Amino acid sequence: xxxxxxxxxxxxxxxxxxxxxxxxxxxxxxxxxxxxxxxxxxxxxxxxxxxxxxxxxxxxxxxxxxxxxxxxxxxxxxxxxxxxxxxxxxxxxxxxxxxxxxxxxxxxxxxxxxxxxxxxxxxxxxxxxxxxxxxxxxxxxxxxxxxxxxxxxxxxxxxxxxxxxxxx
Numbered sequence: 344x345x346x347x348x349x350x351x352x353x354x355x356x357x358x359x360x361x362x363x364x365x366x367x368x369x370x371x372x373x374x375x376x377x378x379x380x381x382x383x384x385x386x387x388x389x390x391x392x393x394x395x396x397x398x399x400x401x402x403x404x405x406x407x408x409x410x411x412x413x414x415x416x417x418x419x420x421x422x423x424x425x426x427x428x429x430x431x432x433x434x435x436x437x438x439x440x441x442x443x444x445x446x447x448x449x450x451x452x453x454x455x456x457x458x459x460x461x462x463x464x465x466x467x468x469x470x471x472x473x474x475x476x477x478x479x480x481x482x483x484x485x486x487x488x489x490x491x492x493x494x495x496x497x498x499x500x501x502x503x504x505x506x507x508x509x510x511x
Contacts, residue, residue: 344369345423346415348392350376361397362406372420373412387465390416394462409462443472 397407421431
């Protein structure tokens with residue numbers, strides 16, 4: 344099951360019973376849904392929302408601990424797609440999808456528990472480097488092998504197209 348808490352909040356579609364699902368042994372992943380129901384697709388923000396919302400919904404601060412939430416955002420997500428043999432964790436033989444996070448930033452200090460810090464305080468602007476399948480896609484916050492102007496031009500074209508769609 345893929346839990347998309349910000350989409351659920353935006354659409355007022357209810358609350359996921361995370362604690363009950365985990366107790367029942369359900370593979371619970373965290374996702375962002377899509378642009379129509381989650382404007383920024385920020386996994387750090389989604390991760391934090393999922394972890395905090397689970398505690399509020401269950402009225403139990405011990406539900407969905409930071410490590411469980413991080414697992415839901417990584418290996419459980421790969422498992423939900425049937426790809427856990429290829430992605431979701433760093434192991435020999437798996438695709439190397441890696442982000443490097445700068446925890447020396449002032450807003451990250453102090454760090455007592457890295458996993459807890461990532462789940463409850465992490466932010467996408469802390470990501471400095473990204474590798475997909477072992478290939479650098481962002482280094483020092485600069486996109487690699489991507490035409491940023493072409494990407495923005497395509498996004499603007501779609502924005503105009505979508506804006507022109509008649510609304511009921």
